[in-house]
Amino acid sequence: MISAEAFLQRNPVALQDIGEPEPENVSSLNAVEGISPRDRSVSNNAGHESEALSDATHLRKISSWSSRSAQAAGVEDSGDVDACREAALRLLDAAPRSSGALRDRLLGKGYAEDVVEGVIDRLIAVHLINDLDYAESVVRVCANRMMGRRGTMMELARKGVDRKLAEQVCGEAEQNGIFEEAAWELGRRVARKTEGLERQVRQRRFWSAGGRKGHNPATLREVAAELLG
Numbered sequence: 001m002i003s004a005e006a007f008l009q010r011n012p013v014a015l016q017d018i019g020e021p022e023p024e025n026v027s028s029l030n031a032v033e034g035i036s037p038r039d040r041s042v043s044n045n046a047g048h049e050s051e052a053l054s055d056a057t058h059l060r061k062i063s064s065w066s067s068r069s070a071q072a073a074g075v076e077d078s079g080d081v082d083a084c085r086e087a088a089l090r091l092l093d094a095a096p097r098s099s100g101a102l103r104d105r106l107l108g109k110g111y112a113e114d115v116v117e118g119v120i121d122r123l124i125a126v127h128l129i130n131d132l133d134y135a136e137s138v139v140r141v142c143a144n145r146m147m148g149r150r151g152t153m154m155e156l157a158r159k160g161v162d163r164k165l166a167e168q169v170c171g172e173a174e175q176n177g178i179f180e181e182a183a184w185e186l187g188r189r190v191a192r193k194t195e196g197l198e199r200q201v202r203q204r205r206f207w208s209a210g211g212r213k214g215h216n217p218a219t220l221r222e223v224a225a226e227l228l229g
Contacts, residue, residue, distance in 0.1 A: 075110035084111045084119045092123070098134050099124065100160025135161045135169045139178070146186040149179045151214020183215045187223035194228075202228045 106116040142152040156166035194202040210220040
């Protein structure tokens with residue numbers, strides 16, 4: 001019989017996008033599994049040009065490329081603080097976000113880094129962004145999805161939450177038994193759905209679900225022995 005550790009090595013955590021969580025409305029979120037960050041890289045058209053190009057010509061090409069990039073992103077002036085602030089407010093109005101996720105979106109639109117940082121600092125100062133509250137809301141959503149600590153940490157990272165803060169909120173949740181209870185709830189659901197099937201089949205399905213959701217193998221082993229033995 002395959003060991004728990006070997007099973008999890010063959011079946012790593014896979015999360016789906018749950019969207020941007022609303023702190024008090026987890027029902028509006030999608031399923032958690034499968035992560036695919038957008039690739040914002042652009043090809044370097046200047047590539048392997050002739051070494052005969054002068055420095056002035058090279059600088060003009062860089063300036064032209066930057067201008068085209070900003071226009072393609074829909075930004076006429078990458079240094080426009082007011083426009084950047086309005087874009088940030090529209091994004092926050094659509095859904096709560098961490099400062100990291102908001103920063104990535106604004107930079108992706110073509111705004112200058114110093115402008116983005118200034119806007120985000122101001123939004124934090126007036127309490128329109130609160131990374132701690134946001135991180136705790138993500139943990140609640142993950143708990144409702146019966147996810148473990150490992151899976152929740154991955155979701156927090158995907159949502160742009162600082163790693164130190166993610167470890168803090170996950171540590172508190174773990175101390176309060178949130179992830180352990182999530183594992184037991186997952187076990188109860190699998191037990192109900194697989195009632196009447198062979199023991200090995202039931203345990204395999206539970207281990208598969210528990211691995212995808214990022215639970216501790218020791219906790220999964222305990223739950224499996226109690227509910228699916």
